[in-house]
Amino acid sequence: MLIGYARVSTQDQNLDLQIDALTKAGCTKLFDDKISGSSRERLGLTKALDMLREGDTLVVWKLDRLGRSVKNLVDLVSDLHKQGVQFKSLTDAIDTGTPSGRFFFHVMASLAEMERELTVERTRAGLEVARKLGRTGGRKRKMTDSKIESAKKLLANGVPPCDVAHNLGVSVPTLYRWIPASGTA
Template sequence: MRIGYARVSTQDQHLDLQEDALAKAGCEKVFQDFMSGARADRPGLIDALSHLREGDVLVVWKLDRLGRSVKGLVDLVEELANRKVHFQSITDQIDTSTVAGRFFFNVMASMAQMERELIGERTKAGLEVARKLGRVGGRKRKMSDGKIESAKKLLATGMPPKDVSKNLGISVPTLYRWLPASRRV
């Protein structure tokens, strides 16, 4: 039996391309996840693995859909081999039922890991340059210095925190985060 596994990182992404390719590859069942490949607790993958029997083939559209680290991929394919289950990646043209396929899998897994690490390094370098240029990442602050001063004055007049937060267009927890009871004077 050929069992497919499809994954995207977020709910707003679509699995159509992967599911079509898995159907064309002859998968009788396809399991799916909508979460990061870095997570070990992917219910769709766990379910797919539990359905695999000796002689079956786990099929993915692309190698990175299965996992994020070389070690994780190699360990998973090794676990499948121990269970006498084969692995196939359609796009990467990997089929572990052959010697060449097993070799190619190890090479591709190493290259995928290197690519992820290079992306991480470039991202870190870009963030460092941005910080040096005075840019700060993340969401804009809800509480400006003016809002903090206004909140202090309104609280000093005895206005309830709920009304202060409504007046400033912020949530009560945001108000408390910026003006804990110990700092309000």
């Protein structure tokens, strides 16, 4: 059975072109979404994937209708292959039911893996350079050195910790993380 999936990114866009092409390709069941491809909650795609059985083919009008990244596409097609389901993209002329279609996806998988490795490598190099320049990652500390000194003085003068935390714009647990409960350290 050929099961079609169509997607547009916004409610204002029209699915007619995709649905017409999928119908002409012989899809007996059609599912669609009007939502960004980066969204994890694509109900139409979920329904299409749930309906697929061994020997079926998932058909899309174009690759980018199915996924936003090469990794996402390769992972999805690999999962389909494990279930005995083929994949077909009409405008990209890809059909994993053919040797050349399977080859294309193996090449895509290799490229996706290389892309991931290069990204990790570039990230590590960038972090190393930042460390050498004295920068650390993460968000800025809420408790600056001057806030810590102010908090110590206020606590030593008997101001309740909840008032000190409120005045400094931090939570009580953050205050205690930087200053022991005795308030004198």
